[in-house]
Amino acid sequence: MHKTHNNSKQRKAVLEAIRSTDTHPSVRWIHEQVKTKLPGISLGTIYRNIKVCREEGSVVSVGVVNNEERFDGIVEPHPHAVCTKCGRIIDIDDLPEAENIHLSGFTVDKRRTVFYGTCVQCCRAGKNLLAQFGRLRKGFSHN
Numbered sequence: 001m002h003k004t005h006n007n008s009k010q011r012k013a014v015l016e017a018i019r020s021t022d023t024h025p026s027v028r029w030i031h032e033q034v035k036t037k038l039p040g041i042s043l044g045t046i047y048r049n050i051k052v053c054r055e056e057g058s059v060v061s062v063g064v065v066n067n068e069e070r071f072d073g074i075v076e077p078h079p080h081a082v083c084t085k086c087g088r089i090i091d092i093d094d095l096p097e098a099e100n101i102h103l104s105g106f107t108v109d110k111r112r113t114v115f116y117g118t119c120v121q122c123c124r125a126g127k128n129l130l131a132q133f134g135r136l137r138k139g140f141s142h143n
Contacts, residue, residue, distance in 0.1 A: 008049075009038070010034075010038060010041060010045055010049055011049045011052065011053065013034045013037050013038055013041075014030060014034055014046060014049040014050060014053065015053060015058060015059065015073065017029075017030045017033040017034050018030060018053075018059055018071050018072070018073040019073035020033075022091065023088075023089070024062050024065075024070040024071060024072050024080075024089040025070065025071060026068035026069065026070055026071075027043070027046055027047060027050060027068070027069065027071075028043075028068065030046055030050070030071070031043050031046045034046060050071065057075060058073075058075065059071050059072070059073060059075070060072050060074075060075050062080055062089055062114075063082075063112075063114065065082055065087045065089060066087040070089055072091075074091070077110070077111055077112070078091060078092065078093070079091075079092040079095050079113035079114065079115065080092060080113070080114050080115070081114070081115045081116075081117065081119075082114055082115070082116050082117075083117065083118055083119035083122055084116050084117065084118065085118055085119070085122040085126075086119065086121070086122050088119050088121070088122075090119065092113075092115070095113070
């Protein structure tokens, strides 16, 4: 028997939580947000509703970052940048699209472009730490 999915209050709350942020949330974060509106909702219910949303195409997985799968409510293909220090995921809007790529003998069904590196905030934090601890003070010898 084929199970149909009704658009439940819980699913609407899950979608709203995902679409209300640009942080590409984890299931844990989504659960915390939805609990403010539906206090009795379980983590398992969040997982089930995300699965249905993915099957329906209303949510996509961005991948696993810092051991947590992260999600996006923008389902049109677009590139992301992932900070390898803090796990921040950033949408990239101004990258030329590669929609006109023709691969001989290959049909593209999906594509995903992800850049890995260090975000501006982590770069600044690293420079601050270097300025604070990484330089020798005057009068201090390194012998």
